[in-house]
Amino acid sequence: MTSGSHMETAGPGSLRLVLTLAIAGLISGIAIIGIYESTLPTITANKARELREAVFKVLPGVSQMQQLVFRDGELVAAEELAKDEQAVYGGYDPKGNFVGYAIPAAGPGFQDTIGLLYGFTPKDKLVLGMEVLESRETPGLGDKIYKDAEFVGGFSALSIEPEIVAVKKGTKARPNEIDTITGATISSKAVVRIINETHNEWSVRLPQPGAEPPLGETEPVDTGEGP
Amino acid sequence: MDNLPWIFISALLVNNFVLTYFLGLCPFLGVSNSLETSARLGLATTFVMVVTALCAWVLNTYVLIHAPYLRLICFIVVIASTVQFIEMLIKKLSPALFRAMGIFLPLITTNCAILGLAIFATNRGYGFVEGIVYALGAGIGFTLALVLLAGLREESELSDIPKLIKGTAMNLIIAGILSMAFMGFAGLFSSA
């Protein structure tokens, strides 16, 4: 059996040990930084594209968007977020007119956290769409919150005044009610609760209808194509 | 976003690190033949987890913002150092405990549950307190799973088990049933 490593009788000195580790660390660092820098453009582009697609799904008719943060008491367009700052996204139609906000929300669902994005127009106080971004709900049951077209569709033109109410399937009567999914009531109600809670937080920060930040203060994210 | 009781109970029961996330399986299957050893290993792991969560938060907040790609290496270094440090601490404070725990301490280093904890906490953006609560829940949940399996294994020692099933196969099937039982905890926190 060939053995590659050989034992020196005195053992390597501390300098040798430290040097070996340092060199290994250095080479490792270079390799990691290299891969990071070379993949950064692709990764950033992917993230931006995913976000764009989600925003366009929840705000129909939108083809441009920009990031908005609540800073110093008002909603302003911003490219960079400071720590602990949360963002919403403003959606604009091809002419640059404001259509609605896409607001990220998250909270506990049945199994684990559900992350979603919902579109909201302050003019009529309507939710325009809902897109689940992250979920670990039970496959075949809870995962219907994004697989059941009827449930997802129920979020277009859903009134949020005074809040969304989840009702038993088939009993939707008012504009702010939505049918839950049979067999996935808890997950459905979690989605509704998450949107209500997040909206309570954000509704006080949103400016009056008509006073939304106009497009163009930062670099608008434009696909070129429509939603 | 996440409130503290939910974080704790979720890590402990609903999304148990061993039975739901499949972390920490090496000690889970390898060491759980004795109830006492399992309990001790679990507690040591919990301690390492809390310290790791703390260090991960410090690293994330002050260092890794500038170099996110170094996250993995930093975490590993932190975990290895913590385990080394605890080993020395236990050796000094209680030689008897050190003898009893023996080889298990270095094993904690390769326990994916600890690295997993650091990574999950980072991905979820947990702050200082949330991180510690999460680590406590995860560690106690890990201990719970270990102790449960150890208890079952000790009981089964007395039974006549066909040679075919003995060993890891049986442990895995028991673990599967335990995992199913823990699934019952889902929905614990939802307001119906």
Add this chain to the structure above:
Amino acid sequence: MKKQDNRSYDEFIKGIWRDNPVFVQVLGMCPMLAVTNSAINAIAMGMATFFVLVGSSFLVSSFRDWIPKQVRISCFIIIIATFVTVADYTLLALVPKVHKELGAFIPLIVANCMILGRQEAFSSRYPVRLAVLDAVGMAGGFLLALFSLGAIREILGDGALFGMKLFGDNFEPWVIMILPPGGFLTLGVILLFFNWFKLKKDEFLADVAEAERGG
């Protein structure tokens, strides 16, 4: 020592069946069960682990004369972690959807005892060619194990393979299979078969030995 050709083949093939890291050595469990809820996830994880194991073995074996014994574990970990980080970012850039499915388990490849174990037991002691063959065999065996587990769980739990529905709409999938308990149970049953196989083999060998003694 066997002839070089036989030796190489042996080093390679042992990882696939005889010393399969998952089914025989029972290593690398954590990722095994977590990412095998579908065949495509299993293969992605298998490929990532393949890259890390072969790369690390190559480097460790190449530098085995230069790494002092006292710091060898730390060096192994640095090398492995570097490869894992590279794999992580590469997957994130090339296949973001798969990366999202695998989630935190890509960085966790670092904690896969199989990889560190191979460096310690083999790559640090043998020439590059043998070390790489061993790594390829082990990683191949790991990939096969992952795939078989993932395929079984996806077929039974979702009625599909690689996302394509196999059975008609009337098939009621066994959802538990793609949930955590399914992972434990499937692997347990597979190990059961390995045990059975081994028992039969031992019986056969015992019978042969007895026949030789009696005859």
